[in-house]
Amino acid sequence: MSEPISALNGAVYNQGIAEVTALDPIGMISIRGDLAAGYLKKPLKKITGVAMPDMRGINLDGGTGVAWMSPDELLLICPYADVATNLETLHKAIGTNHALAVNVSDARAVFRVTGKHTREVLAKLAPVDTSPEAFTPGTIRRTRLAQVPAAFWMVDTDTAELVCFRSVAQYVFDLLKTAAQPGSQVNYHRG
Amino acid sequence: MLILTCPNCGITAEETEFHAGGEAHLTRHGPGASDDDFEKYLFMRENPKGVHFERWRHVYGCGKWFHAARDTMTLEIFGTYTAQTSTIPQDIIDKISDRRPDWQPPETA
Structure with missing residues (x-):
């Protein structure tokens, strides 16, 4: 059988305020x-x-x-x-x-966003209250990321995992990269 | 911008996560109905300035339909309730009556 490869084959973005990784297929x-x-x-x-x-x-x-x-x-x-x-x-x-x-x-792509500004990166893209009080590890939120459906959950306080459709993997990666670009922190959820 | 609470998954989110589904509590007149009834069911809609009952779908969330009661002029949401009903629940009627004492509940079939 052929090797399962994710849509973006493990792409990583780590120059911004949060690290975005395209995970291997789960x-x-x-x-x-x-x-x-x-x-x-x-x-x-x-x-x-x-x-x-x-x-x-x-x-x-x-x-x-x-x-x-x-x-x-x-x-x-x-x-x-x-x-x-x-x-x-x-x-x-x-x-x-x-x-x-x-x-x-195989219909999905999985991303991990990690870093202390993770919640802000998500908040810029989804109409969700991502404050540490409202969005705790153990809850999953199905919502939209800009124009496409996605679901994400917090793995720990600074790490979120996100699933979306594989066909929009590049779009979602680009969105997350833009939301995490250097110097774009809002410091809203300062705890 | 409307802020709706989906009664199916309890999420409170703004309008862009939902999709409007038009007027609620229509009586379907299908095969065998009179032309007048069928026309009414197919084309005739309320367009009130004030209290209105609508169907909404939590399209980017749980994907389920529900009903919402809102004011089309002030955009106030009186409440949301299950789609598995053809009548307006009493607690929603009470909430609207609290806010709009002159308002009369419509006749839903």
């Missing part, structure tokens, strides 16, 4: 259905080992976890190599029930 499985149903809860617990996230929550343990996307949608995050096995586990558990699990890893 495994993402989109799950839709009744989130309270045992046939979704059980396999997810088995695969990730984390609890089901609450509304707008993301529970990550290392590179594996579950994110709440909407009242009937979850995103399973796992290492790229584990997608096929995890998908099989899910499909077996779902059986004939009315639910859906689809591999969307």
Whole structure:
């Protein structure tokens, strides 16, 4: 099988107020259905080992976890190599029930923004309150980044990870570079 | 700029994260309906200066539809509520009546 390569092949921008990195592909499985149903809860617990996230929550343990996307949608995050096995586990558990699990890893691009101005870089692009009080690690926000949909979450206080569609990866990278250009700090979230 | 709270995911965001879906609480007149009813359903819309009920979609967020009650003149949002209803919830009516004592709830079918 050919090597999985991300859209921007690990591009890095580190001349600005925050470092922007295009990450290697991670495994993402989109799950839709009744989130309270045992046939979704059980396999997810088995695969990730984390609890089901609450509304707008993301529970990550290392590179594996579950994110709440909407009242009937979850995103399973796992290492790229584990997608096929995890998908099989899910499909077996779902059986004939009315639910859906689809591999969307190759449809997405993943970025990491890190540095003490990370929250500002995101705040310049998305209509989101990124203050440390309002946007804490453990919450995921689906929103727009300038003109395209994206979702991001805080990994720790100074690091955010962001997913968007692969087709707009270059656009999102350019946006983040512009928002992080040298001398552009606003110092709004000074804590 | 409107600031709406999506009742499906609890996120309060500004207008650009949502998409307007037109007037709410329309009664669908389908096959077998009279021409007058069908025309009304298809083309006739309220265009009030004041309290208005609208459908909105959280298009960049959870992707779900919901209803919003707002004032088209002052842009005040009275409240948002589930899309799974064909009537206006009492608490929304109460909120509007608090702010607009002269206002009468419309007849929703």
